[in-house]
Amino acid sequence: MPDPIHQFDLHRIVPINLFGWDVSFTNSAAFMVLAVLLTTSFFMVATRARSLVPTRLQSVAEISYEFVAGMLRESIGKEGMKYFPFVFALFIFIFVCNMLGMIPGAFTVTSHIVVTAALAALVFLTVLVVGFAKNGLRFLKLFVPSGVPIYVLPLVTVIEVISFLSRPISHSVRLFANMLAGHITLKVFGGFVVMLLGAGSFAVLTPLPLLMAVAITALEVLVAFLQAYVFTMLTCMYLNDALHPGH
Amino acid sequence: MVDPPDKQGPAPAEMTPQERARFEGRLTDLGDRLGKVKAQRDADARADLDAEMRGRGMAYGMRMAAELVAAVIVGGVIGWGLDWVLGSRPWLFLLFFLLGFAAGVLNVMRAYERMQREFAARTGGSIGQKVPDNDD
Numbered sequence: 001m002p003d004p005i006h007q008f009d010l011h012r013i014v015p016i017n018l019f020g021w022d023v024s025f026t027n028s029a030a031f032m033v034l035a036v037l038l039t040t041s042f043f044m045v046a047t048r049a050r051s052l053v054p055t056r057l058q059s060v061a062e063i064s065y066e067f068v069a070g071m072l073r074e075s076i077g078k079e080g081m082k083y084f085p086f087v088f089a090l091f092i093f094i095f096v097c098n099m100l101g102m103i104p105g106a107f108t109v110t111s112h113i114v115v116t117a118a119l120a121a122l123v124f125l126t127v128l129v130v131g132f133a134k135n136g137l138r139f140l141k142l143f144v145p146s147g148v149p150i151y152v153l154p155l156v157t158v159i160e161v162i163s164f165l166s167r168p169i170s171h172s173v174r175l176f177a178n179m180l181a182g183h184i185t186l187k188v189f190g191g192f193v194v195m196l197l198g199a200g201s202f203a204v205l206t207p208l209p210l211l212m213a214v215a216i217t218a219l220e221v222l223v224a225f226l227q228a229y230v231f232t233m234l235t236c237m238y239l240n241d242a243l244h245p246g247h
Numbered sequence: 248m249v250d251p252p253d254k255q256g257p258a259p260a261e262m263t264p265q266e267r268a269r270f271e272g273r274l275t276d277l278g279d280r281l282g283k284v285k286a287q288r289d290a291d292a293r294a295d296l297d298a299e300m301r302g303r304g305m306a307y308g309m310r311m312a313a314e315l316v317a318a319v320i321v322g323g324v325i326g327w328g329l330d331w332v333l334g335s336r337p338w339l340f341l342l343f344f345l346l347g348f349a350a351g352v353l354n355v356m357r358a359y360e361r362m363q364r365e366f367a368a369r370t371g372g373s374i375g376q377k378v379p380d381n382d383d
């Protein structure tokens with residue numbers, strides 16, 4: 001049986017050793033660079049003409065802009081547009097990485113928790129910095145819900161703090177777990193096809209896992225988009241908490 | 248598609264009673280056929296929406312699990328760290344583990360509220376298909 005975990009292996013492409021740290025350029029880094037290059041060149045080509053009546057490429061660029069801008073306006077309001085570059089970059093990066101991962105043989109950057117955790121930590125720190133910069137100590141009101149009797153307030157505050165600290169974990173695990181599980185499932189069904197083909201008369205059963213693999217591929221394309229959307233949506237909500245901590 | 252109604256039909260005043268009866272028969276027939284097509288289309292749209300919402304159910308289930316587990320882990324780690332600093336093992340770990348569980352339930356409740364709002368916006372109030380229930 002082909003090893004379903006093998007696809008997540010990292011290899012050093014350019015070994016780099018910096019002060020005793022292994023910071024080699026790996027296949028994961030290569031796919032991140034590829035995602036950034038693809039995105040940048042796509043938007044440069046798509047927005048080059050800047051015509052009033054958009055071409056097909058320009059429409060795609062405009063739709064992606066409208067999609068993220070709509071999310072921001074809906075969950076934060078107009079002042080949320082200040083954070084558009086950050087949120088848009090997050091969404092496009094995750095989306096393109098997820099979609100690149102759907103190409104057979106490609107590496108899925110977002111199936112490594114270190115990547116999604118770094119992104120979630122970035123969001124978490126941004127929320128902290130923005131929250132304290134905008135509201136000062138009033139940001140701490142986020143942990144003190146209004147209308148709670150004074151004798152349970154310490155308990156509720158501790159619970160709220162734990163809930164707040166758990167955000168980056170659930171934020172990163174959700175994206176990572178979905179991508180990891182999806183790609184393992186695909187590989188397992190692909191492995192069944194190969195195994196059945198080599199299993200003599202059982203080869204007549206081959207179409208079953210093959211059909212399943214096709215169906216799961218379609219599902220995974222949906223998941224790739226949906227998880228990028230969910231990650232961005234949660235980012236918007238957390239930013240909203242940073243801007244309006246009083247609920 | 249449904250045939251267009253016979254617009255060139257004779258005006259009611261010029262019709263003999265038999266013609267009028269036939270004309271009205273055709274009218275009701277047309278109404279029935281239109282109604283059937285419309286009902287079919289509504290049912291298809293509802294089935295599509297329902298399938299989509301069911302597909303999302305899996306994603307939402309995973310999300311709830313992540314919300315709950317994450318808070319329990321954070322609570323446990325905080326308690327363990329405090330124990331390590333204060334040398335009070337295992338009491339703070341136990342306390343914060345339970346507080347983490349409470350925070351997890353809080354997370355799930357908040358996620359559910361958001362989900363409910365999202366569903367309500369899409370389906371107009373009902374989640375999935377209504378299933379007959381003995382308690383109703």
